[in-house]
Amino acid sequence: MKSSQRLTYALLSEALGQRGLIDSQRLHLALQSSVQGLTPFPEVLVNEGLIGDWELARMVCELFGLPFLPVDIASPAEEARAGLDLDFLRAHRLVPLQRFGSLLVLAMPAVVPSEVLAALAAQHELQILPVVGTVQSNNLWLQEKLPVEVAPALPGGEDDWSNLFDEGDAAVLMDLQSEPLEPLEQDVLREEPDEAA
Numbered sequence: 001m002k003s004s005q006r007l008t009y010a011l012l013s014e015a016l017g018q019r020g021l022i023d024s025q026r027l028h029l030a031l032q033s034s035v036q037g038l039t040p041f042p043e044v045l046v047n048e049g050l051i052g053d054w055e056l057a058r059m060v061c062e063l064f065g066l067p068f069l070p071v072d073i074a075s076p077a078e079e080a081r082a083g084l085d086l087d088f089l090r091a092h093r094l095v096p097l098q099r100f101g102s103l104l105v106l107a108m109p110a111v112v113p114s115e116v117l118a119a120l121a122a123q124h125e126l127q128i129l130p131v132v133g134t135v136q137s138n139n140l141w142l143q144e145k146l147p148v149e150v151a152p153a154l155p156g157g158e159d160d161w162s163n164l165f166d167e168g169d170a171a172v173l174m175d176l177q178s179e180p181l182e183p184l185e186q187d188v189l190r191e192e193p194d195e196a197a
Contacts, residue, residue: 007064007114007130009034009041015063022050040093042110046135053110053134060111060132069131071095071107071141080104084124086146092116093138102126107133 013031017024022045030048034041042060046053061068080096081089089096093109094116104126106117110133117128 007111007117009111009113012041012060012063012111016045016051016059019059021055021059026050038091040109040112043093043135043139046110053136056110057132057134064111064132066130066132068133069097069105069107070133070137071097072137074098074107076107076141076145081146085120088120088123090142090146090148093135093142094120095133095138095141097131103129105129105131107131107138109133109135109138 009031013027016022017027022030026048027050030044030050031041033039034044037044039047042056045051045056051059057068057070060066074097076095076097077099080099082099084096088094092112094112095107097105097107099105102125104121104124106120106128108130112130117130120126121128
């Protein structure tokens with residue numbers, strides 16, 4: 001990693017509070033929300049409107065001494081993600097930009113903890129070069145290029161779902177055709193006499 005400091009959400013939170021960019025109580029709540037939920041801390045900050053996406057990225061660059069290279073400036077190479085754990089990338093909002101042998105250039109959504117980068121490096125035997133991206137551009141790229149596949153609601157896929165209604169209609173028609181129709185009573189067919197006549 002290029003940065004001499006460990007990347008942590010706590011250090012980012014402390015720096016944002018010290019510079020008076022976000023109220024310390026709101027930072028604490030955002031950090032707790034991130035730890036308890038599945039949303040990374042930078043995404044909580046941006047989504048809650050506590051800081052702008054670009055402002056957060058600038059702050060991370062200054063704090064950790066990392067370069068700024070969002071995906072809307074540097075187009076990710078398709079081969080950079082080959083063989084990587086896509087669920088891991090989605091969970092941490094990471095976008096692989098380029099791969100040079102065993103070196104992977106990875107755009108973070110502002111910042112992710114060092115442990116996350118170390119886990120990815122160990123899992124794939126790579127050396128990670130993290131760069132600072134933005135929360136929104138990383139999320140947009142992931143939604144477009146690595147969408148989450150949703151399993152069908154019923155076993156067998158969409159065809160079974162549409163066949164369910166066809167089979168139901170057919171069963172109702174079979175029941176109707178198998179029952180003999182009862183003759184209509186004469187009273188039902190007879191019109192009421194006109195009282196005025």
